[in-house]
Amino acid sequence: MSIFDGALGLSVTAASGIEAVTKKELIDLGYAPGGAEFGRISFEGTFRDAARCNLFLRTADRVYINICKFRAESFDELFDGVKTVKWREIIPADGKVVVNAKSRGSKLFALSAIQRVVKKAIAASYPAGLSETAETYSVDAVIVNDEVTLALDASGNALHKRGYRTFVGEAPLKETLAAAMILLSGWKPEFPFADPFCGSGTLPVEAALIATDTAPGLNRGFASEAFRFAPDVYEGVREEARDLIKSDVKPRISGFDINKDAVRLALAHAEKAGVRDKIHLQTADMRVFSSRFAHGHIVTNPPYGERLMRGRELDVLYRDFSKVYFSLDDWRLALITSYYAFERAFGAKAKKRRKLYNAELEATLYFY
């Protein structure tokens, strides 16, 4: 019997602005999450539930197994608190331990010193120390208002790394942010979906994964698969995920980009994600975009000021896109940009706005 066999405290992290979407995903998966605290949402579950979250969550960054919580205002208290954990039931003596520290509003704030003390206290639980020759165990030590939370990273690589985006295009969106934009847009797979600035195809691919009920983590591995004292659950969870895939659906998902190399990348990514036959991808200037469908959703990420184009050029592009959008029948639009004058250039105030971050860059998601 190890700690991984019983009930566990679990948590997932999500980027600022999308915690509520991640919380809704957890509820849909059958969990009862609490509120988000500093981007971390906690709930009860088992080791199998941590594996399910790794495979099924579309918008979370990482999944954690909570280990303990205690107060520490000094390094001695930090050392003693870490030492109370039965580490030998969690990490084998040859496990490689990596500690990540975060601190906010606390007496202990020097991150490298926190990392060192936590690691020393873990190693002190092993009579001959840790040999660190085998699999990695990544421990998060988060200190908020002198309250320490220790958690074990069950994901490894961050969850936006689905495995399908092997080539990097110009200014790509994180897969988790793309999925959050689609979920926030209210799009349902029975509606047409278009991204007229699709770049490397992240938004159409994520839409196709949603339409086919494909778990975004199905084709990658996770750190917790290698945990030596944990039960073998991943094959069962992958089977659950494979059983859910609706491969016979025919969603109307399309992506366009003016750059043919970007479209080539998007095609390769769609292929790798297993949704090539669910998406229409084409090289085209968005200025020629039209649709025979009366209703549909555009979810898109046009060039950003800071990254791809500058003021005057952006004004013209957004103004021209506004003409295209308003010539459509009854289509909704969710558009992310960090261009401060977007609404002026687009010539219309958004119904709703939401602040989000794309790779540290603050951006706004506008809804029309």
Ligand SMILES: C[S@@+](CC[C@H](N)C(=O)[O-])C[C@H]1O[C@@H](n2cnc3c(N)ncnc32)[C@H](O)[C@@H]1O
């Ligand atoms: C921010 S990138 C999109 C990135 C994409 N979401 C991804 O994940 O890879 C903006 C894209 O708009 C394209 N673009 C610029 N002007 C365009 C136009 N007039 N029509 C269509 N695409 C255009 C660029 O080639 C670029 O790929």
